[in-house]
Amino acid sequence: MYVRCARVGKVYATGRSAVQAIKSVDLGVREGEFVSLLGPSGCGKSTLLMIVAGLETATSGAVTVAGRPMDEPRTDIGIMFQDPTLLPWRSILENVLFPIRMMRRPIPTYRSRALELLAEVGLGDFAEHRPRHLSGGMRQRAAICRALVHEPRLLLMDEPFSALDAITRDEMNIALLRMWERHKITALFVTHSIREAVFLSDRVLVMNGRPSTIIADVRIPFARPREFAIGDTPEFNALCGALRDKIGEAYRAAGTEVH
Amino acid sequence: MPTAHAASEAALATQAEQRSVRTFERATPYLLPAATAIAFILAWEAFCYFSGVHPVILPPPSAVLAKFFRFFPLIFAHSVPTTLESLAAFLLACLLGCGLAAVVVLSRRMREALWPNLVFFQLIPKIALAPLFIVWLGIGSESRLTFALFVTFFPMLVATVAGLEHVDRDMLRLCRSVGATRLQVLFSVRFPSAVPFIFSGMKISITLAIIGVIVGEFITSQRGLGYLILFASSRQETALSMAAIVMLCIVGLVLYGAVALGERIMKKWHDG
Ligand SMILES: Nc1ncnc2c1ncn2[C@@H]1O[C@H](COP(=O)(O)OP(=O)(O)O)[C@@H](O)[C@H]1O
Numbered sequence A: 001m002y003v004r005c006a007r008v009g010k011v012y013a014t015g016r017s018a019v020q021a022i023k024s025v026d027l028g029v030r031e032g033e034f035v036s037l038l039g040p041s042g043c044g045k046s047t048l049l050m051i052v053a054g055l056e057t058a059t060s061g062a063v064t065v066a067g068r069p070m071d072e073p074r075t076d077i078g079i080m081f082q083d084p085t086l087l088p089w090r091s092i093l094e095n096v097l098f099p100i101r102m103m104r105r106p107i108p109t110y111r112s113r114a115l116e117l118l119a120e121v122g123l124g125d126f127a128e129h130r131p132r133h134l135s136g137g138m139r140q141r142a143a144i145c146r147a148l149v150h151e152p153r154l155l156l157m158d159e160p161f162s163a164l165d166a167i168t169r170d171e172m173n174i175a176l177l178r179m180w181e182r183h184k185i186t187a188l189f190v191t192h193s194i195r196e197a198v199f200l201s202d203r204v205l206v207m208n209g210r211p212s213t214i215i216a217d218v219r220i221p222f223a224r225p226r227e228f229a230i231g232d233t234p235e236f237n238a239l240c241g242a243l244r245d246k247i248g249e250a251y252r253a254a255g256t257e258v259h
Numbered sequence B: 001m002p003t004a005h006a007a008s009e010a011a012l013a014t015q016a017e018q019r020s021v022r023t024f025e026r027a028t029p030y031l032l033p034a035a036t037a038i039a040f041i042l043a044w045e046a047f048c049y050f051s052g053v054h055p056v057i058l059p060p061p062s063a064v065l066a067k068f069f070r071f072f073p074l075i076f077a078h079s080v081p082t083t084l085e086s087l088a089a090f091l092l093a094c095l096l097g098c099g100l101a102a103v104v105v106l107s108r109r110m111r112e113a114l115w116p117n118l119v120f121f122q123l124i125p126k127i128a129l130a131p132l133f134i135v136w137l138g139i140g141s142e143s144r145l146t147f148a149l150f151v152t153f154f155p156m157l158v159a160t161v162a163g164l165e166h167v168d169r170d171m172l173r174l175c176r177s178v179g180a181t182r183l184q185v186l187f188s189v190r191f192p193s194a195v196p197f198i199f200s201g202m203k204i205s206i207t208l209a210i211i212g213v214i215v216g217e218f219i220t221s222q223r224g225l226g227y228l229i230l231f232a233s234s235r236q237e238t239a240l241s242m243a244a245i246v247m248l249c250i251v252g253l254v255l256y257g258a259v260a261l262g263e264r265i266m267k268k269w270h271d272g
C-alpha cells in the first residue's frame, strides 16, 4: 500500500471543548490508484486528507506514505484545494513554479516541465498571464500544474472542483484524469459528489457522520481511459444509485442534500 | 426629403444633448465640491466686507491670498522643513510599523510579549508626552521626529498586521506542504498580499505625520509652518497665519497624493 492509515483518529482541542472529527479510519491506497473519499460536509474528509498530507497530526493511529510515517509535510506530495489559491501578482508560470521556488530547487531546470504541464492542460498560451485574466476552471487547471510541478508521487485533492459550475466541472474531471494517466501518480480525492467520485475513481471510500469512520469501500470497474460518455451508461447510473443508497443514511444523519 | 432630413437633424441634436448631459453627469463629482467651496469662500468674503469684522479676528480670503503671494518665499522656506520632517517621520513609521508587524506575525511569543504593551502605550494621549521628548531629546528635529513617529506608527502597525494575517488558510497550507520557511512565507506571500492594507495604513499615517510635526513645531521650533502659524498669530498677523495654513494644505495634499498614487500603481501590480 502506498498510503496506509491505521485506526487514525483526530480530536480538535478548541479551548475548553474538544471536537472529535474522526473516530477511527483504516484505509489503504495502492500505488498508482485513484481513490475518492466520499461523504457529507463536516464528516472529517478534509481533516483526514490534511493528516495524510502531514499538515495535521492524528491524535491516534498511524499514517504512512511510501512506507515512511507521515509526521510532517513532505515534498513527495502535491496538494490541491477548493480554491486555486494562486498569487494574483504573479504570472501563471510563476505560480506553477511557486513550490520549486519555496523548495529552493533550480527554477531553470523546472521551467520547461512547468511549461509542458501547462500545455498538457491547455494553458500553453497563458503562461505569462495573470490569474485574474483566467476563468475559474483555467485557474484550477493551473493549480493542477502547480501540484504536479515538483514531481510528487501522491496527489491529494480536497474538493478541487466544488466551486465550479457543472459544465466546467465535467471538463475538469476529464482534464484531471488525463493528467493522472499521463503522470502515473497515486491520487486521493475528496468530494461530496457521487457521480464525480464514480467517474474518476478506481475505488470510492464512503465516510459517514461525526465522528466518522469509513462505512463502505466500493470498487469502480470501468475500463480506462474513461470518456465522459460512460456517465450515460446504465451500469454507471446503477453504481451511482447503489452508492447513493449506501450513504443515504449518512447524508440524512448529517442533514445534507445528495447531489 | 425634408421631413427625413429634419428628423435626422433632430436625432443628431438629441444625441448631442444626451452626450452633453452625460459629460455633465460625469463631471458633477468634481464640479459639485468645487462649486460648494467657491460658494463658501465668496460668502466668507461677503461676510467680512459687509459685517465690518476686524481683519485680525477674521481676514477675508482675498487678504489671505494676497499675503500668500506676497510672502510666498518666506512661507515656502518654512514649508521645506515641515515637509521633510513629515516625510521622514512617515518613512520611519512605515519601517517601524512593517518591522514590528513582521515580528509580531512571525513569533507568537513576541506577539504575546509586545502586543498588549503596544496597545497600552497607544492609549496614552500622545500630546502629553511631547514635553518629555523635549527633556530627553532637546528642541531639535530629533524630538519633533520622535514625537511625530510616535503619533504615526501605530495605525501603520495595525494595518500591516491585519494585512499579513489576511492570507488564505489553504495558501498557508500549500506553503507548509512545499516546505516553505516562515521567512519565505513572510516575503513571498504575506507581505505582497498585505500591500493594499499597508497602503490604507500609509494614507492614515501620512496625515498623522504632518499633524505630529506641526504640533512639534508649535512646541519647540524656530522654523517650519507650525512655527510660522504660531508666530504670525502672536503678532496678530491672522492673514499670514492663514496663508501658512493654505501652504500646509498644499503640502498635505501633495504628500497624500503621492501615497495615493503609489497605492494606485501597487494595486495594479497586486491585482495582476
Ligand atoms: N481546526 C479545527 N478546529 C476545530 N474543529 C475543526 C477544525 N477543523 C475541522 N473541525 C471540525 O471537524 C469536523 C470535520 O471537519 P472537516 O474535516 O472539515 O469535514 P469535511 O471536510 O468532511 O467537511 C467538523 O465538525 C469541523 O467543525
Ligand SMILES: [Mg+2]
Binding pocket: A042, A045, A046, A047, A158, A159
Ligand atoms: Mg472539507
